[in-house]
Amino acid sequence: MPDDLLRHVIGPTPYSSVWLWAAIGLILLVCAWYIGVFVLTAPRRAIRELPVLGAARAELLRRRSARAVRTIGNRYRSGDLSAAPAGAAVSRELRAFLQSVTGVQAQYMQVEAIAASDAAAAAPILVELTDIQFNHHSALDAGTVSDATEELIRGWT
Known part of the structure; x- marks a missing residue:
């Protein structure tokens, strides 16, 4: 075999x-997955x-719930909601939130x-919300109670 053909022979190619x-x-x-x-x-x-x-999930729940309560309070203050529907939504x-955080079936209790x-x-806040929701002559303000609810949710441990 002539030497000039050896340049065409190479070893195995490496993996990419x-x-x-x-x-x-x-x-x-x-x-x-x-x-x-x-x-x-x-x-x-x-x-x-x-x-x-668990801590990340709890923080995410607190933020989401506080944001939702703040939105409801802002809708009440702007006049989009009356007191009873705002109290029901809050x-x-x-x-x-209570059911997600504590495991207590609070939605049905x-x-x-x-x-x-x-x-x-x-x-205490649920008592005030019940009064706002069902007592049409309630002296409680739904905006103030929504602020208190937001504060309770943000401070929940």
Whole structure:
């Protein structure tokens, strides 16, 4: 074989680094998938007990609920809502927040039962919201009660 043909003979080509990064990306994607399935299917109590994830979830719930209550209060102040519907909306949002944070079925409980549960700190505000919602001659202001509700939600621990 002449020496001039040896320049056309080469060794095996190396693997491309794209395959390495594709494999790493797929492994990370599968790990994220399993974590997502765990978080979405775990009981809420189990998520609350996880240190970082439970705290992040609680903070997210506080912010979302406080923003919703503030929006309802602003709609009442602007005249879009009257006192009774504003009180009902704030009560509904507060009860949903209490159920998400404490696990107490606050959406379906009487105020007296809530006062005897883990959500007892919210009972005075729920009494005021009930008065606004069902007493058309109430002296309470729905805007003031919505501010107090927002403050309670933001300070909930």
